[in-house]
Every structure is written in C-alpha cells, then in structure tokens.
Amino acid sequence: MSKAKQWTLMIPGMALLVLILAAMPLVIKAGDGGSAIQLAWSQGAEAFKGYFAGIGDGATFRFYMGSNQYLFWDRIGYYFKTSLLYVTSGALLGTAIGIFAGLYFAISKRGWIKSIIDFLGSLPDFVFILLMQFGIVWMASKTGVVLFEVATLTSDDPAIALPLIAMIVIPANYMIRSVAMQMRLTLTEDYIRNAKARGLSRTYIVFYHALPNVLPFVKGDLHKLMGIIMGNLFITEYLFNNKGVTMLIFTNAFGDAVYQYNVVVNGLLSFLVLYGIGYGLLRLFIFGLRKVFVR
C-alpha cells in the first residue's frame, strides 16, 4: 500500500473509530436483575445516525453545559488553544530534552541519576503530578512561599507553569530512557570501535556516528510518545482543572444527566487533530535533526 493511500484510509478510519468508541457508554449498559452488562446496539446506532442527521441543522454542534445550551464552535477555540499549548510544548521540548539528555545518560558514568530517572519513569503520570502538587502545598505551608499555582480555581487565573512542567517532564523522561537504551546498544556496534580506532573525538562519534543510527528508532517510537503525551494531557488537565479539550469531554459527557454523544465525538475529533499537529511537529523536528547530523 502506498503512503498516500494509507493516509486516506486512515483518517476516515480513525473518525469511524471515534464514532464507535464514543457510542460505548450508550451501548454497554448495566443489565437488569443482577447481570453485569447488557448491550443496547439500537441506542448506539440511533446516536450514530443522529450525529450525521444533525450536521445539517446544527444540532450536532449544540450541547448542554449544566442546563445552558452552547454552540460547540463558540467554545472549542479557547479549549483547543489551551490544549495545543500543552501538546506542542510537551511534544517538542519533551523530545528535544529527551534526545539530548538521553545521549548524555548513555555515556555518563553517573549511575544514580540514571536510577532516579528510571524510577520516575515507572511512576504513573498522575502520581508524579500529585507529588508535585503536594510539594508545592507543603512548601507553602512551611515557608509561606507559593512557587506555582497548584490548580486553576477561576478561569481568569489559570495554573500554567506546573501543568507545563508535567507535560514536558513525563514525555522527556520516556524519551531519555528510550534514547539512552538505543544509544547504549548502538555504542556496542563495531563501526563505533572503528571510528574510535581512527582517532575521532568522543563528541564527534556520539553525534555523527551514533545519533544518526538512533534517530530511526526515535522516529518509529513517535506514535507511542504521542500516546503518552495525549494520555498525559487527560490527567494533567483534569488534575489542574485546566480548560482544555479533554476537560471539555469529561465535564460535558453528561450534560443535564444525559450522555451527550455529540460533544464527546466532537471533542474526540478535536483531540485527534491535536494528536495530528503534535505528531506532525515531531516529524518535522526529527527531519531537522537528520538534516543537521546525518550526512
């Protein structure tokens, strides 16, 4: 299959997947009389049809927040911008820090930093965020200095720094570990020994012999990295109460106690767009790195 063909198949495929996934809460229900689940296919199909029928008269793009009705297009801009900031900075800075710190850790002899990074990497994202918040609160209660805001209480005064740190550190950590591992494997190769025997400097070998051979693995890992970033986006926005796309989905999934299929689908589609933008930027970044270091 050619690449263009793959992409043209993939985009409608992903949209369809979103439509199906969003119908899950309607289809999978608690069963009557003690049975765990029952499947209500008809409800899912109805919501599915309703979504397309509503595109014409705009019903698809109206949703309830509490008991007030809103237009999706009016609200999404603000939410999207917030998430975009987190996703792009998490993707780019996380990868940049990850690659270069990973190179450093692959050749450094300092074991304890590596152990700390490894350990932080095994902690789930939400534990990391909770510990950061706890640290700030603890410091504030001991010294009275509030370093960063712990959560967004009003939308005029959003917490920005701490969520950004969380969004950058967690993917960076994954990247560091993955690059360091690939780098260590690459450094055992014979061409590295050959380069060393020719008297090339350490820095030169690392950047011009080893790094170009690590970059393909980084490229192959980008989807997984984006998965981590996007999963992290959910947790970060939720724990800091920031108004981003994922919070739009969570807070409005049940508007007025009824499951709002439309807003979940629209939210998830915007989420996919975010994913695409983040992924595209990363590919560009890797392309740039290859231009510099591969000859």
Next chain:
Amino acid sequence: MGKTLIAGIILSSLMLLIAVFGPLFAPHGPKDQVKIEYVVVEGGDSYVYAPPISPGKDGYPLGTDKDGYDILTKLLYGARYTILLSLGIAAARLAAGGLIGMLLGYFGKPTSKKSSGSSVWSVLNGIPTFLIVWLVMLGITMNPAASPIAMSLLLAGVLTLLGIPSIASTVREKTIVLRERQFVTAAEALGAGRWKVIGSHLLPHLKEAFLILLLQEVILVLSLFGQLALFHIFVGGTTEYFDPIEYHSRTNEWGGLIGQARGSFYANQWIFYSPLCAYVLLLISLHLLSKGLEKRYNRMFSNFSHL
C-alpha cells in the same frame, strides 16, 4: 544477586503476603465505624468526638476516613484486589500476547519494510488505553447490580484484551530476531517440528524477557487502575451517593481509595496520602524487582559499550 534485586524480592514478597493474608492483620473490621459522640469530661468541659480521627490516635495507626472507617483496615482488605488482580491481568496479557507474538513472529512472513512508522497499528498505539476503558466502563460502573468480584473480572477482561496487541508486537519482534539465529536453523535442519522449535528453542530464549515484561505490565495495569480511579471508575464498581455527590470504591482497591479521597487534598491529608503511599510503595517494590532482574540479565548476556 544485586542489592536492587534483593530489596525488590523482599518488598514484593511482603506485598504479596499482604495481598493474601491482609485481612488477618487488620486491626478493625471492615464495617467498624467511629460514630459521632458528644463527650463530657470531668470538670464540665465537653467536646465532640467525630471522624476523621487523625493517624496514631485511639488505635487507628493511619487514622480514619471522613466516614469513620479505619484506613489501615481498608488498605489491608483492598490489597488483594490491587495486587492479585493486577498480577492476574498482566499474566493473562502475557500468556495470550506472548503466544500470539511467538506464532506471528515464527510463522509470519518477514516484513519487507524495517518498521513501518505510520502504519495503522502504530497509530492505534497512540490512543490512550485509559480513554478506551473509560468509555467502555462509563455506562456500567456506577452503582452496579453485579457483585464487586464480577465487576472486577469484567474490568480485568477489558484491560487484558486491550493489552494483548502491544505485547504481541513486542514478542513478535523479539521472535523474528531469534528466528534468524543459527540454532533455530540447526534445529530445523535436524528435522525438529515447528512446535518443537517454539517450545524448546524460542521459549527458553524469551524466558527472561517475559519475566521483565510481566513486571512492567503489572506496573502499567496498576497505573491504569489509578488513572481510572481519578475519574471515579473503580475496580469492582463505584458506589455513587447523591446529595452531596460522593464516589466510593466498593472493593477498597488502592487506586480507588486514592481516587475517592482526592477531596482531602488540602485538609485531613492523611486520608489521601496513606493510600497514595501504599500504592507508591507497591510500585517501588515492583520497580526494584524489575530493575534488579534487568541488571542481572544484562550482566549475564549483554555486550559492552566501546566508548
């Protein structure tokens, strides 16, 4: 054996003991509750004795929650869901994914492209698992009629299914590398059947990788438990109370205890931090175990850096 490995083994077996025999050590019953009392002391002073009781007071080593239940007891009763269930899910994922991966790797055609970076499967890798589980469980998790065990098994089934593809692809890659090795060719030349090759040549070589994969999967499952709990989807179902809306875990699974106590972030912090500490301790012990094993295997098998 390295120090990391020893520490990991000791801590992990301790956790396993707690999971199996936890309720035997519980200082209180799971239903014992501190009730609000109005106490009059000699001399006419009086005070209201009400939960939450802070840690260390009146025989509650970790304190009680807002409803007056002992937190240590809750943790000990919930441990089996957290530890045994995550272990079970990881093992099921590994068994199914490992088998599929080995079969695909051994019988499948070698792919011409080295790693197709933009194939549909790798994009699916990018969808957070937790989002899918959230959508699947959203309709059934609140006040379910089914028993906590049935609900836990249901969640376990969903989590197992979603975890199989990633393991299968990891194992497949490893199998493809092994398949090219000379001992496989030799075995085939000597007339070994395909299943014989898988059973006595591939599996023994993947044994170490499987063990480490198992531990990492346990950690992944545990983090999923926690993430889901933040959004009020608890292992074994969620009891939702109205007026005011409160979410309670039916099984006292540790992630659930963290999730339901998020309101105690600023005040009565022990309600929140006790389960969080237990959960992090569990992660630390698993991490140490997996790192220790990795180091040991590296010493046994790996090449060394030239720089």
